Amino acid sequence: MPALASPIEDTRTDEEVRTIPARPWTTVVWNDPVNLMSYVTWVFRSYFGMARDKAERLMMQVHTQGRATVSHGSLEQMEADTQAMHGFGLWATVEPAGDAGGGGGGAGGTRRGEPR
Amino acid sequence: MGSWEFVPTSSGWVAYLDAAERAAVLDVVEDVTELLAAEEPGGPWPQVQLSEDPVTAPADPALRRLLPDASRGAPEVAAEFRRLTEGELRTTKTGQLAVLRSALVAGTPEVRVARTDAPAVAAALTDLRLVLAERLGIRTEADADAAYRLVVEGGxxxxxxxxxxxxxxxxxxxxxxxxxxxxxxxLMLDGLADAAGDDPAGDDAAGGDAAGGDAAGGDAADGRSAGRASSA
Structure with missing residues (x-):
């Protein structure tokens, strides 16, 4: 296979580079001793539109592993998801994707569209 | 003593609390509403414009649990998130508490919640429980179990x-x-199952507009004591 003559030129403008997320982000929900398993499942189903099986699996992950990644996408969308979780009374944080730190890391959860 | 549990009726979801129970819950609603108005930068009213100044995390741990940090490892991310969203979050939570309060003061002894109000009421109940848990020093599931045992077998x-x-x-x-x-x-989960059509057992539920109430569909919630309900 012939080698490429030259690296592919990056033709993006500065504006485009700025609007492309440097890296994906995630929303992580953390365990607490107060929130009901049924309520956490309901939040995941109603807010993220998860199927029942997926919502229950992620809820159990929060319960047994202390945390679960519930969505991934742009920083702006993850901040919106985190704010919504706080409105429901769940503790969520915005984390860079691929951050180590226990079960549930990585690109789990619901893929979110780009912010409007 | 009321029966406490919400049950479906033809006119919404209804729980029964006696006067003392209703007064006790209303007291907590008032306390948490006041808490949400406290430590607010610029005064006890919802901010009408975004502050340019940094907003520090609340000193009261109960209020901090209601308005938690949005990052564990990046204080500057948490601070910026707080500056942009904390006022709105306080307003959201205060509004949810107002929906619960309306249900508590509207009827005696019924506490009647329309389906459309149920999410706000459930979120408000969460916030009340989070604050009480903080006041009781509940940090772990064992602490929560101990508090429940105090109620049922405290002597x-x-x-x-x-x-x-x-x-x-x-x-x-x-x-x-x-x-x-x-x-x-x-009941809210049963409603979701109805809407998604993934609950074939649900069509034998009681009639009326509260169909799907207590029939076989409640698999996400059954098998657990509601008293010391399992936490996630």
């Missing part, structure tokens, strides 16, 4: 121990709130 009250009396009272209100929430959320 006679020692009225010469005001701290013990207060603790028992808070734990009892917390248990009541847990039963209200678990039963309400069970």
């Amino acid at each position: 006679p009250l020692d009225v010469t121990d005001p701290d013990g009396v207060a603790r028992r009272f808070l734990a009892t209100v917390s248990t009541l709130l847990g039963v209200l929430q678990e039963s309400l959320v069970g």
Whole structure:
């Protein structure tokens, strides 16, 4: 296979580079001793539109592993998801994707569209 | 004593609390509403414009649990998130508490919640329970179990121990709130199953507009005591 003559030129403008997320982000929900398993499942189903099986699996992950990644996408969308979780009374944080730190890391959860 | 659990009726979801129970819950609603108005930069009213100044995390741990940090490892991310969203989050939570308060003061002895109000009521019940848990020093599931045991098997009250009396009272209100929430959320989950059409067992539920109430569909909530409801 012939080698490429030259690296592919990056033709993006500065504006485009700025609007492309440097890296994906995630929303992580953390365990607490107060929130009901049924309520956490309901939040995941109603807010993220998860199927029942997926919502229950992620809820159990929060319960047994202390945390679960519930969505991934742009920083702006993850901040919106985190704010919504706080409105429901769940503790969520915005984390860079691929951050180590226990079960549930990585690109789990619901893929979110780009912010409007 | 009321039965505490929400049940479906032809005119919404209804729980029964006696006057003392309703007054106790209303007291907590008032306390948490005041808490959300406290420590607010620029005064006790919702901010009408975004502050340019940094917003520090609340000093009261209960308020901090309602308005938590949005990052564990990046304080500057948490601070910026707080600056942009905390005022709105306080307003959201205060509004949810107002929906619960309306349900509590509207009827005696019924506490009637329309389906459309149920999410706000469930979120408000969560916030009340989070604050009570913080006041009771509940940090772990074992702490939560201990508080529940205090309610169901605490034995006679020692009225010469005001701290013990207060603790028992808070734990009892917390248990009541847990039963209200678990039963309400069970109905809300049944409603989701109905909407998604993934609950073939649900069509034998009682008639009326509250169909899907207590029939076989409640698998996400059943098998658990609502009193010491399982937490996630």
